[in-house]
Amino acid sequence: RPVPQVIGLLDVFTPDETLDDFTDFYLVMPFMGTDLGKLMKHEKLSEDRIQFLVYQMLKGLTHLLPGGPFADSEMTGYVVTRWYRAPEVILNWMRYTQTVDIWSAGCIMAEMITGKTLFKGSDHLDQLKEIMKVTGTPPADFVQRLQSADAKNYMKGLPELEKKDFASILTSASPLAVNLLEKMLVLDAERRVTAAEALTHPYFESLHDTEDEPKAQKYDESFDDMDRTLDEWKRVTYKEVLSFKPPLQLGTKVSKETAL
Structure with missing residues (x-):
């Protein structure tokens, strides 16, 4: 269930075509028109x-x-x-x-x-x-x-x-x-x-x-504690990026609660 106070994740992708080439991936989030730092500069x-x-x-x-x-x-x-x-x-x-x-x-x-x-x-x-x-x-x-x-x-x-x-x-x-x-x-x-x-x-x-x-939700920390090599982490990350399914409500408006 989406949390109104936490920014959504619309898509995850990599331009790299094979596991051997895999060095970068991109997280796509909703566009936010401003941020708290800018807001505080403009008003008390x-x-x-x-x-x-x-x-x-x-x-x-x-x-x-x-x-x-x-x-x-x-x-x-x-x-x-x-x-x-x-x-x-x-x-x-x-x-x-x-x-x-x-x-x-x-x-x-x-x-x-x-x-x-x-x-x-x-x-x-x-x-x-x-x-x-x-x-x-x-x-x-x-x-x-x-x-x-x-x-x-x-x-x-x-x-x-x-x-x-x-x-x-x-x-x-x-x-x-x-x-x-x-x-x-x-x-x-x-x-x-x-x-x-x-x-x-x-x-x-x-x-x-x-x-x-x-x-x-209680978070299962055992995943973070796994003793994996860099190559193993790279492999599971690549798999996660490829298997990401964008949320169904892609076309819906951002919740008003996320607006400053």
Whole structure:
């Protein structure tokens, strides 16, 4: 069943004619006339508009898998992804949980409120420093849980920073917005609110519709954990691309809920 908050996939194809040649494939999605970044440049978003957009974002996240590892090379110009990366992604601390995208959503929500990027690091380590200026340095038990020895040593060598009150940074935000962001922008991914939990927050009280709350399907992670060679992954991907069947409702209009 299509999810209104997640962009549709109309077609998948490859111009490569054999498995040996297979290097590229294309995902065809509905055309979106604008995006949130452009919208925020053109207008100051009202509180109810922010509520609606963040609510839709979180509903979409309940249907998605945790964000995978980012490529090392930065995207340039249009999007600077580093500014929205969760701390565990920046230093590759541990396996990502479902809350990895909640961090990004929190950064976006804060930017919608203030009109400015919340954590604007100039490189990976500077990004982490910018984050910890607000969240404070994590406690020793959190550092012990880090799977990367390099990350552990780096964190142990940092000067201790006190956690800041989010209300002092987001001066124009309502108390409920601040309270939600305090739960979303938590350094420890295990203590970070999930999308489903965030949807029940009082900040969204006017939007709650229990009948329409998303009930995401349980995702079978065993597929991701399979130990395949690059050639094997290439083969199964090629097979998947060739077997893709476009949805029946190709000619139908895009749901109004996807419109900004």
